[in-house]
Amino acid sequence: MKVCMISGLAKFSGGLENVVSELSNFLINRDVDVNIFGRSDRDFVEFGSNYKLIGVHPLPFLPSMIWNPFEKFEYNLKAWRKTKGFGSYDIIHGHGDNCFFSSLFRERKTLFLMTFHGTMAKALQGSTDLQNRLLVYAEKIAAVKCDIAFACSDAVKNELIQYYGVPSKKIKVIHNGVNVKKFVPIDKKEARRKLSLPEHNTCALWVGTSPHRKGLLTAVKAVEKSLCSKLLVVGLTGRNSGKTVFLGKIPEQDLITAYSAADVLIFPTIYEGFPMVPLEALSCGLPVIVSEASNMGEIITEGDQGFVVKDETITAYQEKIDHIINDSVALKEMSIKCRNLALDYSWQKQAEKYWLTYQWLLKNC
Secondary structure, three states: OEEEEEEEEOOOOOHHHHHHHHHHHHHHOOOOEEEEEEEOOOOEEEEEOOEEEEEEOOOOOOOOOOOOOOHHHHHHHHHHHHHHHHOOOOEEEEEOOOOHHHHHOOOOOOEEEEEEOOOHHHHOOOOOOHHHHHHHHHHHHHHHHOOEEEEOOHHHHHHHHHHHOOOHHHEEEOOOOEOOOOOOOOOHHHHHHHOOOOOOOOEEEEEOOOOOOOOHHHHHHHHHHOOOOEEEEEOOOOOOEOOEEEEEOOOHHHHHHHHHHOOEEEEOOOOOOOOHHHHHHHHOOOOEEEEHHHOHHHOOOEOOOEEEEOOOOHHHHHHHHHHHHOOHHHHHHHHHHHHHHHHHOEHHHHHHHHHHHHHHHHHHO
């Protein structure tokens, strides 16, 4: 079997790219020949006999630092043209809004699948900007023309039906997974020591690079009102003030340390498909307090692994924070339940669902 993955970035630093990486690794372990096409300044990297990374360059007259309505279409066009130069594929598997031309000019003999990590129509709802309308149109074409639309949550499935008119029978929900062998809890005392945090203080954690969309201000204000001693902010730099401590961008191993050192994750996002950060936190045994828009309510049980805040107020988040940190015995029990839930959503199990769908389609289509 030969599979083409059309990603966003070639380096696996985002949620979508993480899914591409983990699914590709799973397929490679089953002797599938995988080519990944992603934005990169490197033309070609061969990691093994059946794993190739092909870079897609932005054109020199459309600088990548200047966004314009044609930048995404340029990438879509170049990605499609590059896939034509590497022979035929059994499956082309696109991700996100990177596959307009691949869907528009698809070959019927090749299976064309799409994973939607959210929808531009929902994320840009209400926008009349031409650039945004073009992006929505491009993604709708891919949704309509693919053989199977994978949705990373039930909420995204409903968006595909509502905004793009995709038939329900063509959509398969496979939630994102987490690498449970990598994101493993470490001793809290040891984690606190590594981060130079007091052993007996209570700590909340916020992780992200988009402060507005991920609700950093809500997290800061909620922790300020709460009984929690500190809010650790990972992914951004800033000036420490009040209870807020900025750790900046840190290596993955240090992120695992931060998950293990904290008592609760605060994730007040305003839009997600199915986010990686809460999954990583759960895998490290960290309870989560998330917004309803995170869609994590599809898998967590209220009070067992954390809470879904439906009343989007500072007070609502503050009350949930205090509820979790007030009972150290219950907190330990929640930590165990968090890890157990993450094991049910390991990448091994989630990728297996993709694999079974691949096999069924190749036999029956």
